[in-house]
Amino acid sequence: MISDLKPAPEPDATQRAIEFGVDLTLLEENLKLTPTERLRKAQRAIESLFAFEQQARIFREKLERL
């Protein structure tokens, strides 16, 4: 009987995230830190990103002057 067929269970949020490409191990590592440690880690990352972008801008300007 078709009415006896149950729909497949919905994947839970973590399964959906994995399928979406989220790295759960990264989240689990972050959850071991205090909120302040998480902010400090992100602050270091954004500073590195800004420094990289600045260097890339300088390099591009030098190339344009050649």
Added chain:
Amino acid sequence: MNTPQIELILATLEREQVAYIMIGGWAVIAHGSGYITRDTDLCYQRTPENIQRLVRALEPLHPYLRGAPPDLPFRFDARTIESGLNFTLTTDAGDLDLLGEVAGLGTFERAAIFSEQMELFGFPVRVLSLDGLVRSKKAAGRPKDLLILPELEALLALKNRIVNHKS
């Protein structure tokens, strides 16, 4: 564009006892996401007293309208804040968005229901909860908001697992 300096912004607001909720990227990070943010988003309480405190706190960081021509006659004062709602600013501590309302939640008072207190850099800071972030991101509905939803929902599930495991 200056690098966002979250500790400096929080210390500045704490000094004047400003009532606000940390929302957006830094809130997402505080909850455990690996997200990187380029600005700081805050929802501030729109009472005259709090607006005065907000202006006093942020003045030393030289706030200015982001993207506006440098000769625009913009004054960051209580009158300006009272006559507007949301402000996208550039400051010495990076880009700062001051929002009078959070998408899907409403004013500071409504959003506060969906917030939790965290200790950040030694300061007590009201941070939008994961549930509040999910609601606001869904309501905002922009592609960049929807992209972070699976991660936020996974964080909620992981945190619930940790709580259940402890109890």
